[in-house]
Amino acid sequence: MTSEIIFYFLAAVSVITALMVVFSKNPIYSVMWLIACFFSIAGHYVMLNAQFLAIVHIIVYAGAIMVLMLFTVMLLNLNRESEPHKSLLTKGIATVTGGMLFLVLLAAMRSTQLGAYASPExxxxxxxxxxxxxxxxxxxxxxxxxxxxxxxxxxxxxxxxxxxxx
Amino acid sequence: MEQFIKPIHLISPTLLIPLFPLLGFLLLSFFGKNLKQAGAWISSLLVLVSFVISIYLFKELGNKQSLDFDVFTWMRWENVSLNFGFLIDPLSLIMLLVVTGIGFLIHLYSIGYMSHDEGLTRFFAYLNLFIFFMLLLVMGNSYLVMFIGWEGVGLCSYLLIGFWFKKDAYNDAAKKAFVMNRIGDLGFLLGMFFMLFYMGGLDYATVLSSAEGMEKGAPLLVAITLLLFVGAMGKSAQIPLYTWLPDAMAGPTPVSALIHAATMVTAGIYMIVRSNILYTLAPFTLEIVMWVGVATSLFAAIIGIKQNDIKKVLAYSTVSQLGLMFAALGLGAYTSGMFHVVTHAFFKALLFLGAGSVIHAMGGEQDIRRMGGLWKYIRITAITFLIATLAISGIFPFAGFFSKDEILAAAFHHKLVWVLLSVSSMITAFYMFRLFFLTFFTNFRGTEEEKHHLHESPWTMTVPLSLLAICSVVAGFLGMPAVFHMPHWFNTFLGPVVETSKGLMGEVHHMEHSTEWLLMGVATALAVASIIIAFVIYLSKKQVPESDEETTGFAKVVYNKFYIDEIYDKVFVKPIGVLSDLLHVVVDKLIVDLLVNASAWFVGFTGRTMRLVQTGNTGFYIFAMVIGMMVLLLIQLVL
Amino acid sequence: MNEVVSTAAPQSWYLVLSTLLFSIGVVGVLLRRNAIIILMCIEIMLNSVNLLMVSFSAYAGNTDGQVFVFFTMVVAAAEVAVGLALLVSIYRNLGSTDIDVLSKLKG
Missing domain, CATH: 1.20.5 (Single alpha-helices involved in coiled-coils or other helix-helix interfaces)
Known part of the structure; x- marks a missing residue:
């Protein structure tokens, strides 16, 4: 029961932080949300009994890649004001397309035969x-x-x- | 045949024979511009070297030994292997000597004849290439090598007929020769496929030994021999594929002498003698060969009577003589056919070279109606020409008498053939003397300018003439008729080649000596009668053939060669032309072009449309990618 | 063994989660014009796939999946290094990281 609660919590964090990455106006914030997102994914890894991978994930992503990104953002002096925006129509189309992709993928996933892996071992x-x-x-x-x-x-x-x- | 052992030390000299002319060809092709006149001498000397080596081989091998070896294996599959190799036996030796010997003399002659031509080195390069291919043809140890040579000489013939390529008519003649030969070559090729398929090889040893195992008149043998004979018809200008040879006289005269009289055109006879066992086992084909030969001999002789171009007369005489040789082969007298090939090579080469010398003296004029009285101006040419004319007419003791007599003797048991061949040789004697009298006697009929120009040819031309004249006299003694109680050297020498056939032939027509005397007497009488008729008409009455417009009636038909060319044109060329036009309009223009243009238009249209998608905007590309992914997944879901 | 795993949510939840994360990444790529953000969205997509593979690995009790995740990380690290270097270079030349400005691909 606890593990399920933990899963739902981590899942919620992953999705919300990922959304924030996409929708933050300031690139710096995006980077920060992404780091949070990676931490939640590391949590998932622990839940899935992949402790080694979880540690490596944090070291590589949070430790190396994201620092690199942060440096680049600051080096290029990107901030809220310099951020370019797409037109509203493009944004709408992009969101709809993404949503449709999600549905299609989900439908594809549903047809996956998971029988053999029904219960975790x-x-x-x-x-x-x-x-x-x-x-x-x-x-x-x-x-x-x-x-x-x-x-x-x-x-x-x-x-x-x-x-x-x- | 246990006496056929391999004298291995003779292999390298054998290989050298064709290599020298090839070397000459390469030298002249690459450095011809710098060599000029020297190139002509080099090329002639290289052929002389080949001739000397041939004599050496002849001396070493004799007719007791033969040399058969493979140089390399060309291709091999399953149990068939095609080899490139040479065979030197009595038959090849004779052809070798004829090709290199006469080849050298004609090279020498050409130095004088072609000296003013700008294409001198090109001419000699072609001549050397021709000698090379001709040597391959006669030296090969398989039908495949023979075929290479066969095609090669065809190519050289084409190149040399169209040597003066600035004249369209000459080019047309060259193309005609090439195409006509192609028809024959198709037969040869099919014959080879048959051999390969049913006999498992193309070398003479395989084919002949497998043929020996078959019964007489086997359909396979008849098919193969007929197909090979079609090849021979093309190359050796027999009915119905003979029309290219008279046109081939467009080439320089030495070419006519070498290729279209002495050597290449006898390739068909060589081929049949080479495969004599096949032919002996296919009596049906022999019959056809004989009748084609007889018909050609007579037909060409009749056309020869009315021709006024000095080279055309000789060309038809060549066709006629080739017909005679084929008739001999058809009668099973292979050695007699070969004997006539040799003697004919001498006197016909001499006739052509003599004609060349006359043309040279006349400054390019070839019409005998405009000659006459040349005897006193060009004495050497005239005398040698007379010898050759006597030889071809079959007057004792010139070469033609012996070989012709042998063929007529062989034909004697077949009365109709004998009569027709006798008529043909009688006509030959007539038109040859008509030519001789019109050219060298009575009054000069050309222009004053030409008369002033008349001169004897340089020594490079007269020496070959004299040598060939000597050969034309003595070559006959190689094959004395039985009545003289002298050894028939030629038949003895070629003996091993036709030994098996002789055994298979069975019945031999032995002739009484009295009959033989009678035959010789009749032949000579007929020839002399013809000469007298020619003498009466053209010398005593001083008749000159009428001009083209005045010719009427049957004479006109003969003068126009029985309109054979026109008939071929109407029957074969025109319909094919119409068919081609039809295909051009319907298939090419309508179908093929439409398809090609339509596909081109479609590609262009798609390109123009799809180009609009390439905005260069990365965002749009990503968008397209996502849509694509979705489509793929949807397809996977639906299906 | 880890008690958490044995009682974890059914695997289909992981499938849904990673699909959702992947789609969010796609939306981000489509929505944003800043190349750095796009790069980050690609990282999200990569990680969603990683998560999926780890979940399969865990549920099947097979280590191979985790090794693949390991390799994915390696490639991602290399990709980010080169990608950022490219961005810096582009920024230097064009003064912008806006992908709509990058229309040099037009034929």
């Missing part, structure tokens, strides 16, 4: 030990490849952000 699937085992055996090559991806992303970012000499 207690397992140690999310423990560090287990994730580590899988990561370093079955997925070793992709794991090593991520380092290549990171290197190229780093170089790419440096090259792109570098001020061109005139």
């Amino acid at each position: 207690a397992s140690d699937a999310g423990f560090v030990q287990k994730v580590g085992m899988v990561l370093f055996t079955d997925y070793l090559l992709p794991f090593e490849m991520t380092s290549v991806l990171f290197i190229s992303a780093m170089i790419g970012a440096v090259v792109l952000a570098k001020k061109e000499k005139h």
